[in-house]
Amino acid sequence: MIQGYDPRTGKPAGEPVAETTDSAVDAIAEAAVAARPGWEAMGPAGRAAALRAVAGALDSQAAELAAVADTETALGSARLTGEVARTTGQLRMFADVLEDGGYLDVIISPPAQGVPGLRRVVRPVGPVAVFSASNFPFAFSVAGGDTASALAAGCPVVVKAHEGHPQTSAATARIVTEALASAGAPDGTFAVIYGVPAGVRLLRHPAITAAGFTGSARGGLALQQICAERDVPIPFYGELGSVNPAVVLPGAAAVRAAETASGYAGSLTLGAGQFCTNPGLLFIPDDEGLRTAVAGAVEAATGAPMLSERIHSSYDEAAAALAAHPAVTPLATGQRGEGPWAATPQVFLTSLEAFAAGLPELAEERFGPAGLVITYPSVGALLPVLARLGGNLSGSIHADPESAADLSAAAPVADVFSRTVGRVIWNGWPTGVAVTWAQHHGGPFPATTSPHNTSVGATAIRRWLVPVTYQDFPDELLPAPVRGRS
Amino acid sequence: MIQGYDPRTGKPAGEPVAETTDSAVDAIAEAAVAARPGWEAMGPAGRAAALRAVAGALDSQAAELAAVADTETALGSARLTGEVARTTGQLRMFADVLEDGGYLDVIISPPAQGVPGLRRVVRPVGPVAVFSASNFPFAFSVAGGDTASALAAGCPVVVKAHEGHPQTSAATARIVTEALASAGAPDGTFAVIYGVPAGVRLLRHPAITAAGFTGSARGGLALQQICAERDVPIPFYGELGSVNPAVVLPGAAAVRAAETASGYAGSLTLGAGQFCTNPGLLFIPDDEGLRTAVAGAVEAATGAPMLSERIHSSYDEAAAALAAHPAVTPLATGQRGEGPWAATPQVFLTSLEAFAAGLPELAEERFGPAGLVITYPSVGALLPVLARLGGNLSGSIHADPESAADLSAAAPVADVFSRTVGRVIWNGWPTGVAVTWAQHHGGPFPATTSPHNTSVGATAIRRWLVPVTYQDFPDELLPAPVRGRS
Numbered sequence A, B: 001m002i003q004g005y006d007p008r009t010g011k012p013a014g015e016p017v018a019e020t021t022d023s024a025v026d027a028i029a030e031a032a033v034a035a036r037p038g039w040e041a042m043g044p045a046g047r048a049a050a051l052r053a054v055a056g057a058l059d060s061q062a063a064e065l066a067a068v069a070d071t072e073t074a075l076g077s078a079r080l081t082g083e084v085a086r087t088t089g090q091l092r093m094f095a096d097v098l099e100d101g102g103y104l105d106v107i108i109s110p111p112a113q114g115v116p117g118l119r120r121v122v123r124p125v126g127p128v129a130v131f132s133a134s135n136f137p138f139a140f141s142v143a144g145g146d147t148a149s150a151l152a153a154g155c156p157v158v159v160k161a162h163e164g165h166p167q168t169s170a171a172t173a174r175i176v177t178e179a180l181a182s183a184g185a186p187d188g189t190f191a192v193i194y195g196v197p198a199g200v201r202l203l204r205h206p207a208i209t210a211a212g213f214t215g216s217a218r219g220g221l222a223l224q225q226i227c228a229e230r231d232v233p234i235p236f237y238g239e240l241g242s243v244n245p246a247v248v249l250p251g252a253a254a255v256r257a258a259e260t261a262s263g264y265a266g267s268l269t270l271g272a273g274q275f276c277t278n279p280g281l282l283f284i285p286d287d288e289g290l291r292t293a294v295a296g297a298v299e300a301a302t303g304a305p306m307l308s309e310r311i312h313s314s315y316d317e318a319a320a321a322l323a324a325h326p327a328v329t330p331l332a333t334g335q336r337g338e339g340p341w342a343a344t345p346q347v348f349l350t351s352l353e354a355f356a357a358g359l360p361e362l363a364e365e366r367f368g369p370a371g372l373v374i375t376y377p378s379v380g381a382l383l384p385v386l387a388r389l390g391g392n393l394s395g396s397i398h399a400d401p402e403s404a405a406d407l408s409a410a411a412p413v414a415d416v417f418s419r420t421v422g423r424v425i426w427n428g429w430p431t432g433v434a435v436t437w438a439q440h441h442g443g444p445f446p447a448t449t450s451p452h453n454t455s456v457g458a459t460a461i462r463r464w465l466v467p468v469t470y471q472d473f474p475d476e477l478l479p480a481p482v483r484g485r486s
Helices: A022-041 A043-060 A062-073 A077-100 A145-153 A166-182 A196-204 A217-229 A250-255 A257-273 A288-300 A309-324 A352-357 A379-388 A404-420 A458-464 B022-041 B043-060 B062-073 B077-100 B145-153 B166-182 B196-204 B217-229 B250-255 B257-273 B288-300 B309-324 B352-357 B379-388 B404-420 B458-464
Strands: A107-109 A118-124 A128-131 A157-160 A190-193 A210-214 A236-239 A246-248 A281-285 A329-333 A346-351 A370-376 A392-398 A421-426 A465-471 B107-109 B118-124 B128-131 B157-160 B190-193 B210-214 B236-239 B246-248 B281-285 B329-333 B346-351 B370-376 B392-398 B421-426 B465-471
Touching: A022 A043, A022 A118, A022 A157, A022 A190, A022 A196, A043 A062, A043 A077, A043 A145, A043 A166, A062 A077, A062 A166, A077 A145, A077 A458, A128 A145, A128 A196, A145 A157, A145 A210, A145 A458, A157 A196, A166 A190, A190 A196, A196 A217, A210 A217, A210 A458, A217 A236, A250 A257, A250 A281, A250 A288, A250 A404, A257 A288, A257 A370, A281 A288, A288 A329, A288 A346, A288 A370, A309 A346, A309 A370, A346 A352, A352 A370, A352 A379, A370 A379, A379 A404, A392 A404, A404 A421, A458 A465, B022 B118, B022 B157, B022 B190, B022 B196, B043 B062, B043 B077, B043 B145, B043 B166, B062 B077, B062 B166, B077 B145, B077 B458, B128 B145, B128 B196, B145 B157, B145 B210, B145 B458, B157 B196, B166 B190, B190 B196, B196 B217, B210 B217, B210 B458, B217 B236, B250 B257, B250 B281, B250 B288, B250 B404, B257 B288, B257 B370, B281 B288, B288 B329, B288 B346, B288 B370, B309 B346, B309 B370, B346 B352, B352 B370, B352 B379, B370 B379, B379 B404, B392 B404, B404 B421, B458 B465
Parallel strands: A128 A157, A128 A210, A157 A190, A210 A236, A246 A281, A246 A392, A281 A370, A346 A370, A392 A421, A421 B465, A465 B421, B128 B157, B128 B210, B157 B190, B210 B236, B246 B281, B246 B392, B281 B370, B346 B370, B392 B421
Antiparallel strands: A107 A118, A118 A465, A329 A346, B107 B118, B118 B465, B329 B346
């Protein structure tokens, strides 16, 4: 049985949910295969309407969903209600993507002397497995971005629920299933399964043609290997982790110390630091004022209950290991949060030289509100160290826009980031990923397993689409998007 | 030393070429890293001019190149001269792709209330390793499609030459290197290495950020594993093999038996059958006339020297294994070709039922002019068997356009192919891949390791491009393609 727990008390929250049996996993996978032609045949307009129906149904029960999720995650009503809205906004965005039609990626090469005419279009890859994340019970879970983009693409979806929020998953699943059925989607278009063994069995099932994952590097790499070792290997899109370097340039440090410090502390401790976009590494000039301001802002910050006992103990271990590192000194400690699994914000200090000597260990992800502040002597010295960091989801640059020196120093930092992160941010913090078309929530390894792809933004749909080219085909036998075009 | 051989005699052809040493591989990989900023900074226009310079230089020495290649491959002057033209046409196509600019895949999400502005664009992934094929000494070798598309993307390229044509590779490399230098490309933008150990060392080198491969399933899967096991795994785009099912519908069999038979025999035996697009499986109605016509056309066909002793012995073994299969009978044998490594065209016959019982063995690729003709009792019976085939580069449908029955039967065949092959062909044969923008030369596993990607056509460039999104960035710090756009 999968039992959720209330992070504020460490006690069971709600009824447990049964693990999905092997035979049920197989039946669900086969139902997804059976649903494929019908779901695909609904076409972009039909699927857009179905996604909007799902969004409307979730919105209509946002308060109830947020309440259930709060008992399992302690993320708070405001955040969780907002996350439902983000999730339904994302479903509607993919409805817009379908209506726009550009996602079909049509290319026409007319016939010429001795050369056949070719018409290229994409088609859905087939049933998709989605592995939910612990830290976004809605936006990266049952009805999250992977589900929305795969359904939009025309793929049936089977979601493996996260152990951390089984009741939230079940409640979301009921709403999604009913809304899809009302919109005319065939049975089997969508299902949720429970338990790690069920997830592994699903991933090995021949019916599954691609998989999306958001979670730890260890879990993601294990699942990726399963995908690679199947008789027919399948694409695996894993978002694994990130430390999101942020660089404060000297001008910004000089004129905006207080604002920078409070922005950093807010981003670091938001949601108990449980974000893949958490700014784990802050590079600052050797500036007493900014260092003091950061210390003050972190000391004023309060922790919060972490999502699970395991996440909490991992965080404590990671923070303790950092504290014990010989090249690192404590800079500030915040207030302990509520309950048995509360995180205490902790920020440490080191020099650029010591940081570089301590790579890669000092740049490892510490999931939670633990930050490492690195003082750099010059931007010139910083650049090669930034270039040595592994791939990240984001890199942030804080500059004084009035300072010519900052603007000039920012250019090479942005250049390094353009090759090492998926999103380069100007005078902002990485938490809070805008769900808009141009978003790229991805990055080089180890941030993700596939640097070409994103799990947020309009192009997230491409993960579930495969091209096919028709050569010299009669118009009446072509799929609709390329019919009548030559 | 890498020694080429003349397939017409089995004797050495030209001087051997030295294997690239470990230290030379490392120096080449590091030179590629050093060249990256300069090659990227030439911009689309500069790189387009450089690609056109390479094309012009190769064209101006097409006859000499074809002559060298003929001594190493025995593919014949006409084919080889044509292949140089195809190769230079492809370089020019990617110059056009650069000038078109659509490949930059720009998406702009303007800022809105509380939502940052995002500008998304792609950037070159970095130095690329290319593994050449034996069977296309130009079009899938040193200056072939992987090289052209990766250079276009802004990536330095290191090609591992194929052992089968070292002198052709060296001659091509000299021309490409000189032309790139004349066009202003930095040293290190392009290099060729020799020998399997050098190729493996290159693939493991941290400088390499992606790899392209055309060749056998065994070789490709071994290289893919190396890519996956690196400290930083890299994308591997392998084209592994294909049997390219072709279906003759009853109407076409009735009215076009002779034309179908000669087209099939021509495609099967072209270039001694040494094409990844070779039509290895021909599905025909149980039609005496067509069967007889196929037998006649194959008997009239003449084999040719195969590229190497190894390819020749593998072909003989594969054809012998097929001949020994209890469910298979010989249908026709063609004329033996010239020299010690000559292939003899061989076509075998089986029933759909026996074929289905013999899967997957009977659908394995047999590299060379060996065909299996499968008689089917009805299109209804054929469909589930077609659906059981692994992924293929192409699937062909032969129909009588005047026959309503054929058109109606073609629809479900095309539907199965749309999910199992990369290119669906109407009344044509799979050999001869048009180098035009809409081409998709790819397909589900095992045809390729990445069903989303192609090695021919404008979208081949996407394999070497990675997205990055700029959040709230000042215009002057943005890369040119998204500057001034909001």
